Amino acid sequence: MLTNLTIALDMMGGDYGPRSSIPAAVNAVNANAHLTLILCGNQQVITQELEALGSLSHPRLVIRHCSEVVTNACEPAVAVRNKKDSSMRVALDLVKSGEAQACVSAGNTGALFFMAHYVLKMLPGVKRPALISAVPTETKHPVYLLDLGANVHCDAETLYQFGIMGSVVAGQALGCDNPKVSLLNIGSEDIKGHEGIKQASQLMQQCDYINYIGYSEGSDIFSGKADVIVCEGFVGNVALKTCEGIAKLIMHKLIKALNKHFLYKCLAFLLRPVIKKLYKRVNPDQYNGASLVGLRGIVVKSHGNASAKAFHAAIDEAAREVERQLPEKIAAIFEQTHPLTK
């Protein structure tokens, strides 16, 4: 474990803002004695919330006042241009300047992506950053899905690069040398999909660094067939949010079915903890946080309606990525394996 770790937090983002980010920050520093958090946001609000939790004078919670907030409705380009003293921007600036080794935000995904891109810049050779997250599977290991919405459309080269970055992330997280990489498509046969997918498939096949196993369909995501699944942002975002929706639907229908008969009602009472735990496990977006990869710095995006627990998990994820030196590892691989960008 690192003996000195500083992470900047955008306290004002997400549906709950400081109501979830403050307890998350307090729990995170209490759980990790080497962690310092810089709390970016409205000083008055943060002070009040910290006071309420009896943590105002915590030596490893440093407040950095910011006068602005990036709302969910804010256009990314407007956020970059006009919101220079927003909690999101200041957190990113702290990573850029080296004062923090990573940052976490639950705010507007598009704005965070644009701002992070603008402030931190791409790693050499990387065309576009991607949003990546671990998704549960039927096996013991999760699968890493990218891009989850940072890039609406992606060309073949970009998808191919996502394969490399996904491979580094999964390799580090799963502790394996040769993670299996797959492209998300609408059929497993070679003839399926559009030209961009087919070209990306060829690029991955030709790349020694990627252990490419061919196409996956939506139904394969959770089978554990692949360690990394690559798709464009629009598709990945819809897939992940569809998971959220269907998990909710199944739980809803299950509880409804159980409530129909007295016997099942009793069982439902006993089963509630099992169902609750399961719901959390299959609802990855809520409980992991997603990371922006490809940038010269570590940025973790927590879910817009992240609870304190989920925001805490995102802080932990940022800490792990600092330890794994993810940007440095991705840069090293791109230097070796990416002859297409000079």
Next chain:
Amino acid sequence: MLTNLTIALDMMGGDYGPRSSIPAAVNAVNANAHLTLILCGNQQVITQELEALGSLSHPRLVIRHCSEVVTNACEPAVAVRNKKDSSMRVALDLVKSGEAQACVSAGNTGALFFMAHYVLKMLPGVKRPALISAVPTETKHPVYLLDLGANVHCDAETLYQFGIMGSVVAGQALGCDNPKVSLLNIGSEDIKGHEGIKQASQLMQQCDYINYIGYSEGSDIFSGKADVIVCEGFVGNVALKTCEGIAKLIMHKLIKALNKHFLYKCLAFLLRPVIKKLYKRVNPDQYNGASLVGLRGIVVKSHGNASAKAFHAAIDEAAREVERQLPEKIAAIFEQTHPLTK
């Protein structure tokens, strides 16, 4: 109910071919005294299977021998050009000639789409046909999702037309005048998504025929917020197959969790019927069949690994669409509401 109904079946498509299509056909004619089925496929195989079920001489099961089969690996263009005596093609030709009022196939989706497009042609004014299916929601009513993979990418005008067609299908199926139509996007705010989506959103807003309610995200699909959700084929296909995958994952995890303790194990035994029923309900693709809309004829696509029960459900869906005169209704609406195509 119609007193005279003839449906052509592609008996050789799907993973199980006649093993599921034959029992489905037998059950369907036994359940509906007005239904005649034309069984297109290898005469010898069909005869054997019918004989095994004691239904060889059924007066409303007519065999039409076809010497070819369209396999899953067959390129759509090749299927159209070379497979003129395939069970899929012959079933479509029977709709074209008017001998059958609809057809059902569980075969290669891409080939079926191309062939149906080539044989039956588009309705006047319709740019592209779409694959549509009912998906369960938290409410009593399903939501109609299109396109599910017939068109990999779609422009704004095509998405807009899908909104009209989806509105007709949902209006007929749900028995309502003003079904709520939504566009699938990666955020609910106006600024989200790509240009095609934004333009389609404007077209829908301006159309008097569409009760447009704005964007939906993947997580909204199952909430019942909309009656129709429109997206391009790649996205719809991934979303639907993701549902399949996550439903399987949840059932897998639920059964595993229940098997951990003796008490839960006993409960699992009692709960099995509830879980099984639920799995079927949230796995729509398996149990409904999807329809190709926008063509001058009715074509229902059953799932590739459809069981006899699922194939039977697809036959029933085709029968309902004949009754509702879906192509005629769509044509009438396009005549009224589609000034962009002359």
